[in-house]
Amino acid sequence: MNTKDLAYFKELINQKNFSKVADFFGVSQPTITTAIKRLETEFGSQLIIRDRVHHELTITQSGQQLAEHATSILRELDTAHHEIQNLVQNQIALGLPPIIENYYFPKIAAQLKQQRLLRHILTVEGGSVDLRKGLLDGQMDMALLGSIEPLSYQNLIADEFDRHPFYIYVGKTHPLADRKRIFFSELRHEDFVLFENSFVHNQAFNKLTRRNHFRPDVVFRSNDTHIIMKLVAQNVGITYLTDIVDQQDDVVRLELMDEERPEFITSIVYRTTHILTPAQQQLLDIMHRILA
Amino acid sequence: MNTKDLAYFKELINQKNFSKVADFFGVSQPTITTAIKRLETEFGSQLIIRDRVHHELTITQSGQQLAEHATSILRELDTAHHEIQNLVQNQIALGLPPIIENYYFPKIAAQLKQQRLLRHILTVEGGSVDLRKGLLDGQMDMALLGSIEPLSYQNLIADEFDRHPFYIYVGKTHPLADRKRIFFSELRHEDFVLFENSFVHNQAFNKLTRRNHFRPDVVFRSNDTHIIMKLVAQNVGITYLTDIVDQQDDVVRLELMDEERPEFITSIVYRTTHILTPAQQQLLDIMHRILA
DNA sequence: ACCTACTATAAAAATATTTTATAATGTCAG
DNA sequence: CTGACATTATAAAATATTTTTATAGTAGGT
Numbered sequence: 055m056n057t058k059d060l061a062y063f064k065e066l067i068n069q070k071n072f073s074k075v076a077d078f079f080g081v082s083q084p085t086i087t088t089a090i091k092r093l094e095t096e097f098g099s100q101l102i103i104r105d106r107v108h109h110e111l112t113i114t115q116s117g118q119q120l121a122e123h124a125t126s127i128l129r130e131l132d133t134a135h136h137e138i139q140n141l142v143q144n145q146i147a148l149g150l151p152p153i154i155e156n157y158y159f160p161k162i163a164a165q166l167k168q169q170r171l172l173r174h175i176l177t178v179e180g181g182s183v184d185l186r187k188g189l190l191d192g193q194m195d196m197a198l199l200g201s202i203e204p205l206s207y208q209n210l211i212a213d214e215f216d217r218h219p220f221y222i223y224v225g226k227t228h229p230l231a232d233r234k235r236i237f238f239s240e241l242r243h244e245d246f247v248l249f250e251n252s253f254v255h256n257q258a259f260n261k262l263t264r265r266n267h268f269r270p271d272v273v274f275r276s277n278d279t280h281i282i283m284k285l286v287a288q289n290v291g292i293t294y295l296t297d298i299v300d301q302q303d304d305v306v307r308l309e310l311m312d313e314e315r316p317e318f319i320t321s322i323v324y325r326t327t328h329i330l331t332p333a334q335q336q337l338l339d340i341m342h343r344i345l346a
Numbered sequence: 347m348n349t350k351d352l353a354y355f356k357e358l359i360n361q362k363n364f365s366k367v368a369d370f371f372g373v374s375q376p377t378i379t380t381a382i383k384r385l386e387t388e389f390g391s392q393l394i395i396r397d398r399v400h401h402e403l404t405i406t407q408s409g410q411q412l413a414e415h416a417t418s419i420l421r422e423l424d425t426a427h428h429e430i431q432n433l434v435q436n437q438i439a440l441g442l443p444p445i446i447e448n449y450y451f452p453k454i455a456a457q458l459k460q461q462r463l464l465r466h467i468l469t470v471e472g473g474s475v476d477l478r479k480g481l482l483d484g485q486m487d488m489a490l491l492g493s494i495e496p497l498s499y500q501n502l503i504a505d506e507f508d509r510h511p512f513y514i515y516v517g518k519t520h521p522l523a524d525r526k527r528i529f530f531s532e533l534r535h536e537d538f539v540l541f542e543n544s545f546v547h548n549q550a551f552n553k554l555t556r557r558n559h560f561r562p563d564v565v566f567r568s569n570d571t572h573i574i575m576k577l578v579a580q581n582v583g584i585t586y587l588t589d590i591v592d593q594q595d596d597v598v599r600l601e602l603m604d605e606e607r608p609e610f611i612t613s614i615v616y617r618t619t620h621i622l623t624p625a626q627q628q629l630l631d632i633m634h635r636i637l638a
Numbered sequence: 639a640c641c642t643a644c645t646a647t648a649a650a651a652a653t654a655t656t657t658t659a660t661a662a663t664g665t666c667a668g
Numbered sequence: 669c670t671g672a673c674a675t676t677a678t679a680a681a682a683t684a685t686t687t688t689t690a691t692a693g694t695a696g697g698t
Contacts, residue, residue, distance in 0.1 A: 055348070055349045055350075055423065056347070056348050056349075056654090056655085057347045057348075057349060058347075058655090071675080072675075072676060072677095073674085073675065073676080081656070081657085082656065082657050082658075083675085083676075083677095084656075084657070084658085084676090084677075084678080085655075085656055085657075086676095087676065087677060087678085088655075088656080088677095088678095089655085091677095092654095092655090097426065097427065097430045098430070098431065098434060099430050099433065099434045104675090104676070104677095115433055115621065115623055116430045116433050116434065118621050119426065119429050119430060119433065119620075119621055120426050120430065122619040122620075122621065123422045123423065123425060123426040123619065126418075126422050126619065127419050127422050127423065130415045130418050130419045130422070131347065131415065131419065133415060134389065134411065134412050134415040134416075135389065137411050137415075138389045138390070138391050138408045138411060138412065139390065141391065141407055141408050141411065142390060142391045142408065208500050208501065208618070209500065326500070327414040327415065327418065328411075328414075329407065329410050329411055329414065331407055348685090348686085350686090363644080364644075364645060364646095365643085365644065365645080373686095373687070373688085374687065374688050374689075375644085375645075375646095376645085376646075376647080376687075376688070376689085377686075377687055377688075378645095379645065379646060379647085380646095380647095380686075380687080381686085383646095384685095384686090396644095396645070396646095
């Protein structure tokens with residue numbers, strides 16, 4: 055069976071229009087017709103119902119079921135392509151969210167260079183959602199990911215290697231600056247400067263606000279810790295971050311005393327099906343040794 | 347890309363001989379040669395090394411990686427075929443290990459018949475390992491499985507619906523027959539009549555013997571509870587079973603008093619990718635309602 | 639050196655897929 | 669009710685792909 059047919063089929067389910075799918079793939083319209091027929095013969099079942107009365111195309115139960123498998127098959131193929139390409143080019147594509155890259159990568163870089171691995175590592179930056187996707191379809195071989203719960207994904211292995219508590223950072227001249235420790239509930243009326251919503255920091259932050267029943271005043275969001283820290287220094291607001299940031303001089307760190315404090319968990323993640331090359335194993339070992 | 351090439355490739359990795367693979371598929375030998383070449387071109391990487399000096403065939407890293415994906419792709423295809431066939435024939439293939447079939451199936455059969463579902467259900471008997479395999483490649487749509495730990499498999503959803511403790515059964519005239527409760531450690535010098543090794547019962551039993559540091563005397567094994575019960579009645583030995591068996595008159599059941607007692611967990615299991623038909627949803631509902 | 643076992647190559651044959659051209663079906667506006 | 673439009677189906681021809689047949693190459697063993 056030709057996987058092209060599955061691609062045609064999947065796109066047909068998307069677009070629900072034979073001609074448009076043909077255009078999409080740059081083939082003629084009968085190509086799609088015959089491809090679908092081929093699949094229907096192969097699987098001995100009607101896959102779609104061409105309901106011309108209601109001017110729509112419905113997918114049969116069999117069709118939906120096949121679509122599930124088609125998705126999986128096409129993804130596997132895609133993964134294989136990316137994965138093998140990385141192998142051939144003898145490079146390890148390593149996904150890194152910016153915060154983690156800033157803090158952890160410098161720690162291992164020296165060791166990597168010494169073992170002549172650095173030149174083979176191609177870092178790919180991105181948010182955790184994109185990285186997970188890229189990992190699944192083989193664009194990356196491994197990724198370091200941050201989360202507030204231990205990661206557990208189907209088809210991915212996650213080795214937790216570090217945990218960090220979150221702290222409250224306030225400006226040196228802020229009323230709370232001489233406190234060493236604080237309860238989150240005391241921050242009810244503060245202004246906050248936070249990360250953009252896509253970061254896991256916000257999941258942790260939202261957990262705490264929910265638990266303490268208040269709606270925080272978020273006056274500004276950025277995706278750069280340096281900017282956030284500068285605004286905190288200027289008393290624009292306070293922030294909620296881990297200690298894996300470059301701390302500024304005019305900013306003070308307060309510990310949280312709440313019972314259940316979310317933690318920033320960092321894990322090394324790779325596909326369950328991924329066979330580690332010696333170089334990749336070496337990288338994993340270095341990460342485990344230095345970061346854990 | 348043609349999935350046939352992947353099948354050829356996988357079999358070549360198995361057999362490590364082009365001509366034999368050709369025979370295996372009933373095609374000519376150059377077919378295999380060209381198929382492998384096609385794959386090597388498609389993925390831009392050598393997949394196997396034809397080492398004629400040492401008279402063997404090694405698989406490159408890329409080849410191993412591709413083999414992983416090939417396995418997965420071919421299994422998906424196979425699953426799709428089976429699954430759709432069941433759909434078309436409007437039957438639900440339900441996997442059942444014999445013990446569970448005996449105890450649970452009669453409970454739901456009446457309800458199934460009333461809802462006109464019974465005729466659409468095709469039961470497949472087998473051990474839990476075979477059932478899991480059959481479930482994964484689509485031969486079955488669902489299965490009831492027994493285990494001593496909550497089931498958690500990649501690609502399978504497991505809904506636990508019942509738990510039963512294990513008991514000790516002894517003959518009516520056995521010295522222990524008038525005890526109501528007993529510690530497992532007291533059975534150190536007893537003779538046992540047990541299930542065959544493939545049953546989960548043995549995992550539970552072995553846990554207990556290991557914990558109590560003794561090697562039990564297993565005088566006979568069978569895969570039929572009735573035979574086991576009869577032998578227990580005749581004082582050939584005692585046994586370790588759940589209460590989901592037909593109890594004989596001349597056999598006495600003793601409760602175990604140990605702190606940690608393994609339990610027999612029964613779960614309804616199906617594929618994560620499986621889209622439930624109305625009939626299948628109905629079956630699930632009935633099972634949850636009646637069995638849970 | 640010759641035989642055997644195995645894989646590769648080239649040309650021809652057989653299959654499979656796609657295109658072109660056209661038919662068929664139904665909607666919708668007038 | 670008709671003709672324009674949008675859509676999918678069908679048949680035959682054109683292409684592309686896969687397989688076979690026939691044969692060559694390579695190395696090991698005797």
